[in-house]
Amino acid sequence: MKTKHNRVGIIAPTPLIQHQLQSVVAEAGYEIAVNTSPERLNKSFLTNETIRLWVVELEESEQWTGFVQEILERTEMPILFGDGNIPGKNDEDYPRWRRRIHEKLASFAPVVEEAASAPEINLDALISSPVTQRYELPESLKHAPCPNLGPIWVLCASLGGPQAVKAFLDLLPSDVPAAFLYAQHIDAGCLDALVQSIGRHTSLSVVNGEHGAQLANGRVLVVPVDNEIRFTENHGILWQSNGWSGPYGPSHDHLLKNVAEHYGSQSNAIVFSGMGSDGSLGASLVKESGGTVWSQSTDSCVQSSMPDSADDAGTVDWRGTPEQMAEKLLRWLAEHRHAAA
Incomplete structure (x- = not known):
């Protein structure tokens, strides 16, 4: 497409x-x-x-x-x-x-342009990276009432992103009270293999974001490459007949716009390793909606252009390694719950 x-x-x-x-x-x-x-x-x-x-x-x-x-x-x-x-x-x-x-x-600028080539991904390297540790929920969350659906975190990644996203997800406990959308610049034919590789060691449920799939706490929905998605009132995914805007699929800017419009202040984003600047425009909409934006630290990226661009745009609240982000997310969720109570 x-x-x-x-x-x-x-x-x-x-x-x-x-x-x-x-x-x-x-x-x-x-x-x-x-x-x-x-x-x-x-x-x-x-x-x-x-x-x-x-x-x-x-x-x-x-x-x-x-x-x-x-x-x-x-x-x-x-x-x-x-x-x-x-x-x-x-x-x-x-x-x-x-x-x-x-x-x-x-x-x-003629109306239609051929899609840019998706970055190549070494999926074998992901499979051979076992988990050595896993964080636990903070005490304040362990016995707290679990919301039907916690905050939505959109994970945006391109070149070098799968390794970082896997390192982040592998550290999270299965009972984390948050839902995830993982948007990776990748060839559509590699999407199933990516889902299997990312989900191999994590305790979270990693599945394709098929039409009708539900966002849920502890679940990672991998965003389709060729179809824009929107959301139902009961947190289901709706595939659109059109593709994403922008040179890559899925478009991080386009996805973040849709998430921010539907979920408002419950929308959050992490911009992982990647080339270019996809995500910097969408991250600004997440911030305007009251959400939080993090990006991967420059020195921990294979290619830092994408997270650096979001930071340069003034939309990033904090930067860290994938491991630091996993730890910080659990603290953030505890603080978020306390602030919302």
């Missing part, structure tokens, strides 16, 4: 202009990854490789000179600058303006 890679960033000074641009860009078949004002733009997003085009509409004013120069210097993606004249929808010039924008979008 081909992956849609049609993500556009919009920068405009007012909510009205932002809305007008979003409407016409979405009509052309593009996904809006960022839509913000110059003052609120997270500058690190200008280097996000999943955004293929920036649409910038600023009033002609000297106050934007420095900002425009910074955009030109920081992003390698094409930039479509508006002419400062957006007609109203009932204006006779609107159809001509909309057509011109659509033509420019198609010229700068």
